[in-house]
Amino acid sequence: MSEALSKPDVQVPVTYRKITADRYISHEYMLKEREKIWSRTWLVAGPAQDVKESGDFFVFDLDPESIIVSRSESGELHAFFNVCQHRGARLISTDLGCMEKWTCPYHGWAFNNDGSLSNVPDEDRFSRGVPRDLLSLKPLRVESWGGMIWVCMDQKAPSLKEFLGPVVQMIEPFRPEDMTLVEDQTCRLECNYKAVFDNFCELYHVEHIHPQHELIFDCPTSTAEFFENGHTRVLIDGFTVNSRLPIPEEVPPTQWAQLETLGMNREDYKGRVLDVRRDVQLKKRETGPALGYNYDLLSDDQLSDIVQYNIFPNSILVLQPEEFWILRSRPRGDDPNQCYWDKFALRMLPDAELQKNSSVTFPALQNRANVSFNLDQTSDGSMRPEHDEFDQEAIIAGEKTMTITLDQDIHLIRDVQRGMKSRGFEEAWLNDDEARVQHYHNYIDRYMEN
Ligand code: FES
Ligand SMILES: [Fe+2]
Numbered sequence: 001m002s003e004a005l006s007k008p009d010v011q012v013p014v015t016y017r018k019i020t021a022d023r024y025i026s027h028e029y030m031l032k033e034r035e036k037i038w039s040r041t042w043l044v045a046g047p048a049q050d051v052k053e054s055g056d057f058f059v060f061d062l063d064p065e066s067i068i069v070s071r072s073e074s075g076e077l078h079a080f081f082n083v084c085q086h087r088g089a090r091l092i093s094t095d096l097g098c099m100e101k102w103t104c105p106y107h108g109w110a111f112n113n114d115g116s117l118s119n120v121p122d123e124d125r126f127s128r129g130v131p132r133d134l135l136s137l138k139p140l141r142v143e144s145w146g147g148m149i150w151v152c153m154d155q156k157a158p159s160l161k162e163f164l165g166p167v168v169q170m171i172e173p174f175r176p177e178d179m180t181l182v183e184d185q186t187c188r189l190e191c192n193y194k195a196v197f198d199n200f201c202e203l204y205h206v207e208h209i210h211p212q213h214e215l216i217f218d219c220p221t222s223t224a225e226f227f228e229n230g231h232t233r234v235l236i237d238g239f240t241v242n243s244r245l246p247i248p249e250e251v252p253p254t255q256w257a258q259l260e261t262l263g264m265n266r267e268d269y270k271g272r273v274l275d276v277r278r279d280v281q282l283k284k285r286e287t288g289p290a291l292g293y294n295y296d297l298l299s300d301d302q303l304s305d306i307v308q309y310n311i312f313p314n315s316i317l318v319l320q321p322e323e324f325w326i327l328r329s330r331p332r333g334d335d336p337n338q339c340y341w342d343k344f345a346l347r348m349l350p351d352a353e354l355q356k357n358s359s360v361t362f363p364a365l366q367n368r369a370n371v372s373f374n375l376d377q378t379s380d381g382s383m384r385p386e387h388d389e390f391d392q393e394a395i396i397a398g399e400k401t402m403t404i405t406l407d408q409d410i411h412l413i414r415d416v417q418r419g420m421k422s423r424g425f426e427e428a429w430l431n432d433d434e435a436r437v438q439h440y441h442n443y444i445d446r447y448m449e450n
Contacts, residue, residue: 025421039154041157085109324345
C-alpha cells in the first residue's frame with residue numbers, strides 16, 4: 001500500500017491500494033454502501049430546470065430510496081423522502097410534474113408541496129390525534145448549483161460547496177445554469193455502478209474502443225487533476241488529432257460540420273491541420289457574441305477543448321461552452337450486478353439579444369440552434385425532452401443510442417462485470433493513466449472504512 005502513482009499534475013497524492021472484485025459483485029458490500037456512501041454524500045438529483053416554477057417537482061430514485069425534489073408555493077426548494085407517513089406507501093410514482101398537493105394512493109393522505117401534511121381522510125377516527133409536525137414528509141438537504149439539484153441525506157456532512165471544493169469555481173464560467181435540457185435518457189446496465197464510473201476515470205481504453213476519437217481529440221496529452229473528496233478532472237485538447245499518430249494532410253471529416261458551423265473553410269487547413277484548434281478559439285472569440293454566445297468568462301482553451309469532472313461517488317460532468325452532459329450511475333434494486341446509467345444533455349441555446357445587432361449569420365448555426373430533439377410541452381408551457389428508459393440490449397441491437405462513444409462503452413461494460421465474477425480475477429492492475437480510477441476507489445475505501 002505504499003507505492004505512489006506519481007504524476008507531475010497530481011494535487012492529492014494517489015496511493016496504490018488493492019481494488020478487488022468483491023466491491024463490484026458482493027451483495028453485502030452493496031448493502032454497506034447504502035449506509036456508508038449513499039446516505040453521507042451530496043448527489044446530483046436532477047436538472048434544476050425541472051423545479052424552476054412553484055409546484056414543479058421531480059423524483060430521484062436511488063434504490064431503495066426515492067426522493068422528491070419540489071419547488072413549493074412560496075418558491076422555496078425542498079427535498080423529501082418519497083414515503084407517506086401513514087403506513088409507508090410510496091407517495092409519488094411519476095417522474096415529474098407540477099402540483100400543489102400530493103395525495104397518497106393508499107388511504108388518501110394529502111401533503112402540500114412544502115412537505116406539510118394537509119389532509120387526512122376521516123381524521124376524527126384517529127383517537128390518538130394526527131400531529132402535523134411528526135407526520136409531515138421527512139426532509140433532506142437540498143441545493144441548486146450548476147444547473148443541477150443536489151441532495152444529501154446526512155445533516156452533518158459538509159456543505160455542497162465544501163464537498164465540491166475547487167470544482168465549483170472551475171465549472172461556474174461555463175454557466176451550466178443557463179443551459180437547456182435537450183435529452184434525458186436512462187439505460188439499464190448489467191454492471192455495478194462503479195464499473196461504469198471507472199470506465200469514465202481513464203482514457204487508456206479510448207484508442208482501443210473509440211477509434212473515432214483520434215480524429216477529434218488528443219487523449220495522450222490530456223491532463224488529469226485530483227481533488228479532495230474523491231473528485232477528479234481531465235482536460236483534453238479538442239479540434240485536433242491524436243498526437244501519437246501521423247498527422248493527416250487534410251481536416252478529418254469528423255470536424256467538417258463543426259468548422260462549417262463556425263464559418264471556417266476546411267480547405268484552408270490543407271497541410272496544417274494542427275492550426276485548426278487555435279483558429280477555432282480565435283473564431284469563437286471573434287464571432288461569439290454575433291452568433292449569440294457569450295464566451296466572456298471562458299479561456300481560449302475552454303473554447304476548443306473538452307473538460308470532464310468526475311464527482312464522487314457517481315456523477316460525471318462533461319463540459320464544453322455550448323454543451324453540458326451529466327452522466328450518472330445509480331444502483332438498481334438489490335443486485336450489485338446492475339445499475340442505471342443516466343444521461344442528461346443540456347445545451348446553451350444562442351441568445352437572440354446578443355444576435356440582434358449582428359450582421360453575421362451562418363445557416364449551419366441557425367440549424368444548430370433549432371436542432372430537433374423530442375421536446376414536449378410541460379404543464380407550465382416550457383419544452384422538455386421526454387425521459388427515455390431502455391435496456392442495454394436496445395443499445396447493442398442498435399435500436400437506441402446515447403451517442404456512438406457511450407454506446408461503445410456500453411457494449412463492453414457487461415463483459416467487465418462478468419469477468420469480475422470469475423475465480424480467475426483477483427484485483428485490478430492499474431497504469432499511471434488510470435490513477436483517477438485509483439483516486440476514486442481510495443475515497444470509496446475511506447467512506448466504507450469510516
Ligand atoms: S399509506 Fe399513505 S395514506 Fe395510508
Ligand atoms: Fe469510453
